Amino acid sequence: MNQSVIKALKILNLFSEETQELTLKEIATQSNLPKPTAYRLLQSLEEMGYIIGHDGRYSLGLKLLELGHLVSHQLDLRQLAKPLMTNLAQSINEAVHLVVLHGDHATYIEKVESRRALRLYTKVGKSAPLYKGSGPKLLLAHLPQTEQMRVLPDESLIEEVEQIRQQGYAMSVGEQDLDTTGLSYPIYNHSGNVVAALTVSGLSSHFEGDHLTFIKVETKKTADEISRCLGYAKKEGHS
Template sequence: MENPSTLVEGHFPYKGKWGMNQSVVKALNMLELFTEDVDELTLKEIAIKANLPKPTAYRLLSSLEAMGYVHKLKNSEHDSRYRLGLKLLELGQLVADQLEVRKTALPFMESLAEQINEAVHLVIVNQHEATYIEKVESNKALRLYTRIGKSSPLYIGSGPKLLLAYLPEDEQEAIVTKTNNERLAQELMLIRERGYAFSIGEQDTDTTGISYPIYDHRNQVIAALTVSGLSSYFIGENLELIKEKTLQTAMDISNKLGYRSQLRKE
């Protein structure tokens, strides 16, 4: 074993890091085989999907099961099915409670959603991606499909782009360079000038989003407050109302977080 990294890189997408525990990576990878549509899997299915020998998958699943991360339903001796375990519900709840911005913003988001009757989202930066950490839906029949905890690139959608616009220069540049999109840099500048981000049909066709920054007590942007819905609603007078209410809400949240808007010295 001259170069351990080749082994790791050969098997997993999580390359580069040496000294990582392979069993842990394999086990956690198995958890990601479960999705909305796939809430039950057999050992065989898991072994195949995870590209692991059956006994290995079996042992890793046993460990996950012992810790409550998966749950095994035995229909009969040779028909077992795995589901995600409730330990994940507990930890997910804990993470949600540990996100200060989220806890602070939620009641304001609910109020805003009621005022304008569009979906309201809260987005933060995480590991060079944008992560949706809270949402309040409109009560319209047609609803955006979004999922809390999911991430997207920082250059798609009004929330992500707003966050990108307020990132430290070096990080921002690294991402802009990668996208190879010349207009993006200009757009980010425009976002900072106007104080909000706009996107039409980026995440989904037919959908428009508008996002305002949320500041913390250090006067730094830590989240984006996003309103989104069918593009046809985001025009004229109604758009002005949305902008006004959303800005106001973003400010309310920021103030609650200790933000003090600087008085300009002219």
């Protein structure tokens, strides 16, 4: 474990509703750190926006508010989407995932299993590059082009990403797991921004013919319903 990180987090944990400001001496004493070490850590935390120092006293910075808002948003999204994801999984009998953008990667923040005996191993918290899999690629397709160019390892993928944006969904075969197919549709928030991908996945043999058509229809319907619950009003030009 990185001891410097642990010490810095220890300092952050000193603050609470009852203790919103602390002096350097109080921080050093309560965290059992030498004053120079506590000061050095406070300087680093302040530089990153996690701590604000003023007139010899320290309080939590706005960066934590930003991170808290992101966590709160993801929790709200999960709670809202979970019942609809469960209905979709029961309807199509495939695994259903909720995927969000997290830096230069996509993170799976919710999952509902299928009823099949053979299940895909995709755990909540899994991270994937934005150019690998239907969910990550869908999120990538809705980023500004400058961001796409920055994370794409191969310019030959630009055309595929643009096609995903135009057609309104992404489909991948064998990109994350052998013999599996993923299908993803966008989830929009009240501002019309894509905030997540609703992804269904299973053995590629299940994603064929009439059943594939059924999966597409049901998945899009569910993604649209989650978007509606987030306050999205469909605009002309969005599929």
